[in-house]
Amino acid sequence: MNQRILAAFWLLAAPALFGGDGQWVLGQSTLSYHVSHPLHESVGVSHQARGKGVCHAGQCDFLIAAPVKSFDSNDSNRDLHMLQVTRGAQFPLVTVRVVVPETELTAATIQCDLEIQFAGQTAHYKQVPFQREAHGNEIRITGTIPTTISDFKIDPPSLLTMPIKNDIPVRVDMTWRPQ
Amino acid sequence: MLRNTFGNRLGRARRLVVIFLFATLAPFLAAQTAGTGTLTGKVLDASGAPVANAKVTAVSADTGQAQTVTTGVDGVYRLALPPGNYGVKFEAAGFVTVEISSETVTASGTSVQDGNLAAYAQSNQQTTAKSPEKPTEPSLNDLGFPPDQTAGNAAAQARLDKRSHMLKIHQRLGLVTAGALVATLVLSNGAAGRNSTASGRELHAVVGGVTAGLYMTTAYFAIFAPKVAGTKTRGSIRLHKALAGIHGPGMILTPILGVLAYDQRNSGQKVHGIASAHGAVATVTGIAYGAAMLSVVFKF
Numbered sequence: 001m002n003q004r005i006l007a008a009f010w011l012l013a014a015p016a017l018f019g020g021d022g023q024w025v026l027g028q029s030t031l032s033y034h035v036s037h038p039l040h041e042s043v044g045v046s047h048q049a050r051g052k053g054v055c056h057a058g059q060c061d062f063l064i065a066a067p068v069k070s071f072d073s074n075d076s077n078r079d080l081h082m083l084q085v086t087r088g089a090q091f092p093l094v095t096v097r098v099v100v101p102e103t104e105l106t107a108a109t110i111q112c113d114l115e116i117q118f119a120g121q122t123a124h125y126k127q128v129p130f131q132r133e134a135h136g137n138e139i140r141i142t143g144t145i146p147t148t149i150s151d152f153k154i155d156p157p158s159l160l161t162m163p164i165k166n167d168i169p170v171r172v173d174m175t176w177r178p179q
Numbered sequence: 180m181l182r183n184t185f186g187n188r189l190g191r192a193r194r195l196v197v198i199f200l201f202a203t204l205a206p207f208l209a210a211q212t213a214g215t216g217t218l219t220g221k222v223l224d225a226s227g228a229p230v231a232n233a234k235v236t237a238v239s240a241d242t243g244q245a246q247t248v249t250t251g252v253d254g255v256y257r258l259a260l261p262p263g264n265y266g267v268k269f270e271a272a273g274f275v276t277v278e279i280s281s282e283t284v285t286a287s288g289t290s291v292q293d294g295n296l297a298a299y300a301q302s303n304q305q306t307t308a309k310s311p312e313k314p315t316e317p318s319l320n321d322l323g324f325p326p327d328q329t330a331g332n333a334a335a336q337a338r339l340d341k342r343s344h345m346l347k348i349h350q351r352l353g354l355v356t357a358g359a360l361v362a363t364l365v366l367s368n369g370a371a372g373r374n375s376t377a378s379g380r381e382l383h384a385v386v387g388g389v390t391a392g393l394y395m396t397t398a399y400f401a402i403f404a405p406k407v408a409g410t411k412t413r414g415s416i417r418l419h420k421a422l423a424g425i426h427g428p429g430m431i432l433t434p435i436l437g438v439l440a441y442d443q444r445n446s447g448q449k450v451h452g453i454a455s456a457h458g459a460v461a462t463v464t465g466i467a468y469g470a471a472m473l474s475v476v477f478k479f
Contacts (some may be wrong), residue, residue, distance in 0.1 A: 005228070008442050009190065011220060039476050039477065040476070040477060050322040050323065050324065051310055051322065052317040052321045052322060053317065054316060054317050058211070061317060063316070063317040063318070063321070063322070065319055065324065067324070067328045073414075074414050075411075075414025076410050076411060076413045076414055076416060077414060077415075077416035077419075077475075078340065078414065080342065080343075080345055080407055080410060081346075083339060084336075084339035084343040086341060088336075088338060088339075089331070089332050089333075089336035089338075089339055090331045090332065090333055090335075090336040091331055092309060092325070092329060092331060092332075093319070093328070093329055094327060097316070097320065099316075122290060123263070134380035136297035150390060156257060157348070158347075158401065158478060159475065159476065160354065161350070161351065161354070
């Protein structure tokens, strides 16, 4: 019985929470990349992402973008080096496109196909899981994108001739609200 | 021919973006009809190669009239247009369509702004690329980034590349210098104290001289690496630079004091005066140098 009530709630609430022919705008966001080097690890964080989502005809298209130079690792030298190897002056934005069937948006875990443009390259990631939490009319999405530097043909930055590891997972924490 | 030109690129349609160097030129051509401007430019692909037979359409924002032209083998197009504002669309098989919402054509005195136009093209490459199959999907234009955050800057990238290249050399030479520095310190046993010999002093002086030379070369690549305007120095690099304020003067002073000490010893004197500080200055310099290396390796 409770499950039915819950299902009915989601059915009715879904369009209001994350669906319908509506538009969504990214509110607060934290994107952080994690770099592993044999000698230490570092994290670069950006809070300057902007995003928009458009739901139409049963499909939702989301676009998120952040300036590459907005990622801050608390070390100006490292940030400039990352900006260089990722060709951030030439390709100043990292963009993520997500297409999700509207029916999946009410699930606690959303499996997303991503298209990421970064460093002049495009990479696709299939079925990346994101956690979804509803807070009032806002939706919080969290998850980790399993990016690697080789996906974007980036020469691995090195320190004292030792290169970083290939994996640079990007942690995502975004809050969306209806526009 | 057209299929050959674009056929191989169809599979990469979403990866390739039409890059165009968009030059607005509205020369008042006395020989031509008065009041007509020219919209011209070049359509390039992501690799910088010209795109032939690309369709360029200019639609007047005032009258709605459209004019279409295709690019030549060099990717160049030219449209004769009445003055006014135009929306311009670039289309080519296998490429993402690119649209510019407003471009002004004037009938008098407009100059070509290559530098800005390159940036403008980069901006629009990223901000207005739309997939025609998905008219509802959001575009970068919707996100409202200011142009300076979306415009690519090849010159700035080249500056960053040069900076990284020089700092990479700085790092590698720094490691070599560290090895030479250790060797000099080890050889100091044969140059001073009870075990001091003339040959020991010679060897120490030679290796020390090489170390100083390596050090200066290492420093050169850091000092003259291009600076990035507006960057506030933060993180462990601050300590690294602060320590350079110690080992830098130390690396100049140590050889000078070493020469004085060398001359005194070789003339049978006991090392005295300011030359007696050679060992202490060298030790402080070596410690500061080692700490500077560690400062960029480990987080503090």
